Amino acid sequence: MTGKKYKSFVFLLACFLLCLNVFSQNRKVIPYNSGWSFVKDSSNNLSSIVNLNKPWQKVRIPHTWNAYDVMDDTPGYYRGTGVYKNTIHLNDLSVGKRIFLQFEAAGQEAQLLINRQQIKDHKGGYTQFIAEIGPFLQKGKDNEVILIVTNKFNENLPPLSADFTFFGGLYRKIAIIETSETYFEDHNFGANGIYITTPKVDSSQAKVNVVAQIKNSSNQQKELKLRNAIYSREGIEISFSETRILLKQNETKRFEQALEVKNPRLWSPQSPNLYRLKTQLIDSDGNVLDEINNPLAFRWYFFNEDKVFLLNGKPLKLIGASRHQDFKNMGNAVPDDLQIEDVSLLKEMGGNFLRVAHYPQTKSVLEACDSLGIITSIEIPIVNEITESEEFTQNSLHMQQEMIRQYYNHPSVVIWGYMNEVLLRPKFNNNKERQKIYFENIRILAQKLENLTKKEDPSRFTMIAHHGNFNLYNQVGLNHISDIVGWNLYPGWYGGKIEDFGRQLDQIHKDLKEKPLLVTEYGADVDPRINVANPIRFDKSIEYGIAYHQGYIKDILSRPFVAGAMAWNLADFSSETREETMPHINNKGLLTLDRQAKDTYWLYRTRFNDKPIVKISNWINRATVSDTNFSVQSINVYSNLNKLELFVNDKTVEAATVNDNIANWKTTLLNGKNKVLVRGYSNGGQLFADSTTIVLNLLPASLKSYDFRKPLLMSFGDTRSYTDTLGYVWLPEKEFAFGSWGYVGGKALFRENAPRQKYGVDKNIIGTEEDPLYQTQRMGLNKLIFDVPRGTYHIEFLFAEFNDEQTKLLYNLTGNENQDEKWNLSENLFDIKINGKRVIRDLNVAKESGYFTALQKSITAKSKAKGLIIEFDAQKGEPLINAIKISKIK
Numbered sequence: 001m002t003g004k005k006y007k008s009f010v011f012l013l014a015c016f017l018l019c020l021n022v023f024s025q026n027r028k029v030i031p032y033n034s035g036w037s038f039v040k041d042s043s044n045n046l047s048s049i050v051n052l053n054k055p056w057q058k059v060r061i062p063h064t065w066n067a068y069d070v071m072d073d074t075p076g077y078y079r080g081t082g083v084y085k086n087t088i089h090l091n092d093l094s095v096g097k098r099i100f101l102q103f104e105a106a107g108q109e110a111q112l113l114i115n116r117q118q119i120k121d122h123k124g125g126y127t128q129f130i131a132e133i134g135p136f137l138q139k140g141k142d143n144e145v146i147l148i149v150t151n152k153f154n155e156n157l158p159p160l161s162a163d164f165t166f167f168g169g170l171y172r173k174i175a176i177i178e179t180s181e182t183y184f185e186d187h188n189f190g191a192n193g194i195y196i197t198t199p200k201v202d203s204s205q206a207k208v209n210v211v212a213q214i215k216n217s218s219n220q221q222k223e224l225k226l227r228n229a230i231y232s233r234e235g236i237e238i239s240f241s242e243t244r245i246l247l248k249q250n251e252t253k254r255f256e257q258a259l260e261v262k263n264p265r266l267w268s269p270q271s272p273n274l275y276r277l278k279t280q281l282i283d284s285d286g287n288v289l290d291e292i293n294n295p296l297a298f299r300w301y302f303f304n305e306d307k308v309f310l311l312n313g314k315p316l317k318l319i320g321a322s323r324h325q326d327f328k329n330m331g332n333a334v335p336d337d338l339q340i341e342d343v344s345l346l347k348e349m350g351g352n353f354l355r356v357a358h359y360p361q362t363k364s365v366l367e368a369c370d371s372l373g374i375i376t377s378i379e380i381p382i383v384n385e386i387t388e389s390e391e392f393t394q395n396s397l398h399m400q401q402e403m404i405r406q407y408y409n410h411p412s413v414v415i416w417g418y419m420n421e422v423l424l425r426p427k428f429n430n431n432k433e434r435q436k437i438y439f440e441n442i443r444i445l446a447q448k449l450e451n452l453t454k455k456e457d458p459s460r461f462t463m464i465a466h467h468g469n470f471n472l473y474n475q476v477g478l479n480h481i482s483d484i485v486g487w488n489l490y491p492g493w494y495g496g497k498i499e500d501f502g503r504q505l506d507q508i509h510k511d512l513k514e515k516p517l518l519v520t521e522y523g524a525d526v527d528p529r530i531n532v533a534n535p536i537r538f539d540k541s542i543e544y545g546i547a548y549h550q551g552y553i554k555d556i557l558s559r560p561f562v563a564g565a566m567a568w569n570l571a572d573f574s575s576e577t578r579e580e581t582m583p584h585i586n587n588k589g590l591l592t593l594d595r596q597a598k599d600t601y602w603l604y605r606t607r608f609n610d611k612p613i614v615k616i617s618n619w620i621n622r623a624t625v626s627d628t629n630f631s632v633q634s635i636n637v638y639s640n641l642n643k644l645e646l647f648v649n650d651k652t653v654e655a656a657t658v659n660d661n662i663a664n665w666k667t668t669l670l671n672g673k674n675k676v677l678v679r680g681y682s683n684g685g686q687l688f689a690d691s692t693t694i695v696l697n698l699l700p701a702s703l704k705s706y707d708f709r710k711p712l713l714m715s716f717g718d719t720r721s722y723t724d725t726l727g728y729v730w731l732p733e734k735e736f737a738f739g740s741w742g743y744v745g746g747k748a749l750f751r752e753n754a755p756r757q758k759y760g761v762d763k764n765i766i767g768t769e770e771d772p773l774y775q776t777q778r779m780g781l782n783k784l785i786f787d788v789p790r791g792t793y794h795i796e797f798l799f800a801e802f803n804d805e806q807t808k809l810l811y812n813l814t815g816n817e818n819q820d821e822k823w824n825l826s827e828n829l830f831d832i833k834i835n836g837k838r839v840i841r842d843l844n845v846a847k848e849s850g851y852f853t854a855l856q857k858s859i860t861a862k863s864k865a866k867g868l869i870i871e872f873d874a875q876k877g878e879p880l881i882n883a884i885k886i887s888k889i890k
């Protein structure tokens with residue numbers, strides 16, 4: 001969606017949502033996001049917290065205290081307590097009203113205090129809670145509101161561990177709600193008390209059932225009218241139902257009403273026809289005491305005997321992505337409009353499904369899914385493991401119930417989930433008897449959640465997502481509890497080959513024919529700074545990502561029994577403990593953390609959205625070695641047209657056919673800037689085109705003729721090309737050959753000797769943002785030879801030393817922990833000589849900077865007739881180097 005289109009979509013959506021809830025005379029929803037002050041407090045002692053004399057910081061909601069500390073070099077992030085304070089002034093008009101505070105979420109637990117009195121506790125970081133504050137407010141005074149929020153580890157609260165960051169804070173919106181004495185509510189579950197179902201839908205007629213939970217908080221009996229009305233998108237009332245109801249004093253009761261709509265316009269991804277259902281409570285004088293608006297849509301869905309998903313009677317392959325809720329430099333405190341934009345990006349990509357993973361997300365995301373026709377699943381965050389305690393069980397059940405009741409009326413939701421990969425980290429591995437009990441407790445919890453979910457909402461499907469270990473889930477009994485089993489499959493990433501994916505699908509289908517099969521996750525890390533000519537697993541390159549997704553898409557589409565598949569993930573997301581090429585980030589997103597489209601996104605966009613498009617790959621900064629002033633380069637163009645023509649520097653290159661949405665040319669690019677234009681015609685003859693400039697830096701095989709307008713940059717132990725923060729491209733390492741330049745001797749650590757393919761060390765390198773440059777290295781080299789012209793050069797050596805506490809892969813879904821490479825380095829001490837002159841003496845990288853820490857050494861040197869000969873003399877152990885930058889200064 002273009003910026004303009006997107007803005008008008010957001011505007012329309014905002015108008016629609018406004019219609020939904022604020023136009024009630026008696027229910028006022030007042031945003032309460034400003035005026036907040038915040039202070040961190042780790043004492044966790046109530047009296048010390050509220051008497052804080054610390055300087056309060058002004059903040060605006062949404063707010064998290066972890067936006068930056070998850071990204072810095074120190075391991076961990078603040079998991080403790082934060083205190084928020086504000087005031088509320090009760091004005092005269094509010095007198096006689098019920099007054100509530102509604103928090104859309106607080107990560108992960110919260111206590112609310114009004115005028116120092118504790119009035120509400122809430123557990124769980126991803127669901128809404130509502131507290132009645134009216135009785136605690138004093139008229140004519142600034143009443144103090146304090147929220148004590150903590151994201152400290154709590155063994156009784158999911159999630160316990162997971163591959164995402166558990167941000168703390170008041171990170172979703174807050175509102176003050178005023179109602180009359182009689183109002184709709186289900187506040188024990190943070191919900192508004194209206195539950196809509198559509199028990200029968202077809203294109204000629206739809207039946208609508210509305211359950212309304214009403215509270216009469218007055219001490220008088222109330223005779224009222226309950227009215228439900230359905231409005232078309234144009235705002236026309238098309239059906240209504242009214243009943244007289246009676247509520248005793250202080251009574252809360254549920255009422256039910258049925259409505260009908262003739263010839264409903266059905267809801268689907270192609271035509272997300274939304275209606276509105278208005279529920280009103282009216283007194284005998286015709287005054288509207290309360291009013292709630294909800295979206296309403298008519299659709300029916302089921303899995304047929306072949307386990308194909310059918311929407312409105314037609315097969316629909318569910319294609320999409322999962323989504324986390326955080327954003328670059330914001331943590332999870334992300335304004336709603338940016339979150340809605342994610343749904344637009346998924347829609348634009350051609351997706352029809354969003355797995356809201358691994359926890360419920362802002363209502364705005366679900367509202368956007370309703371409006372744009374994106375089918376969804378939502379789940380609670382029981383990830384990796386459980387605690388076998390009654391409290392953990394109760395918290396999980398309550399969270400599930402909150403989720404169901406809070407998101408019940410979103411027509412886009414068709415699946416409730418409740419567990420993800422709970423057998424990934426089986427506890428008690430050394431005690432099989434004890435482990436059996438643990439597994440049984442997981443099964444019991446799953447069954448309880450299943451029963452509860454079916455009781456709360458029999459109209460939707462249930463789902464658990466497993467990792468690839470079919471037999472283990474089978475043995476524990478988790479393959480037969482939920483309606484759908486989701487599979488998170490990563491062959492070709494954590495282990496195995498891309499081609500294994502199809503075989504794995506066939507096997508699961510064979511072994512579990514009776515269940516619909518969804519691939520709830522698949523993906524590969526893609527760091528958009530990394531390109532490579534010959535992609536291999538774990539190189540984190542765009543090219544490997546493309547090969548992986550191409551392979552998976554083929555396998556998914558060629559198997560009708562795969563009801564759907566969701567790429568992991570729509571966008572990169574924060575996972576503090578990850579230390580790959582972008583530490584603290586999981587790079588499996590099709591979009592970056594700030595939502596720039598990677599090539600993988602374009603692959604999906606061209607495959608699944610029929611609107612014609614031509615999109616040139618993002619690989620626009622390149623460098624290579626060439627003896628001429630040109631080089632033959634591979635250019636990928638993503639498109640859903642059949643044939644494309646390429647023009648480089650205004651000259652036609654031959655046409656290419658598009659295979660699996662990619663047209664590829666091996667074509668000549670010149671040193672410097674290259675104008676690239678690609679165009680093609682749709683079946684209707686309409687022209688579609690894209691253009692870009694590819695900047696190519698050519699380094700001659702003999703540097704004698706290199707003008708050094710750009711520095712020479714090389715990353716050792718590396719076969720990839722890396723674009724740094726300044727836009728410079730670092731060459732893969734190159735071995736010296738006569739008449740040329742490069743390294744002499746040594747071995748590329750982690751590549752040549754690794755027992756499995758592995759790229760570099762998965763460890764955050766402290767003190768740099770260019771981690772990939774430091775994560776690979778050449779050990780034991782003798783020399784570097786650069787046959788540069790006469791002159792004075794600035795040489796920057798980049799070093800980082802590793803020790804043998806090798807990082808285990810965080811998410812090694814192969815279950816085989818022993819395949820990680822081990823190494824044991826002795827102390828490395830070496831000298832560096834340039835043209836015979838010792839310029840660095842006794843360098844011990846580990847001692848000087850610490851392990852896994854970037855160390856740069858800069859030397860200015862004059863070249864001789866043979867250029868620059870840089871010798872590495874080992875004093876102890878082996879010399880090493882990670883990268884080098886050579887610039888000519890004179």
Ligand code: GCB
Binds near residue numbers: 521568586
């Ligand atoms: C999974 C997990 C997900 C991880 C993902 C990964 O299977 O369900 O939470 O983020 O793998 O990237 O490893």
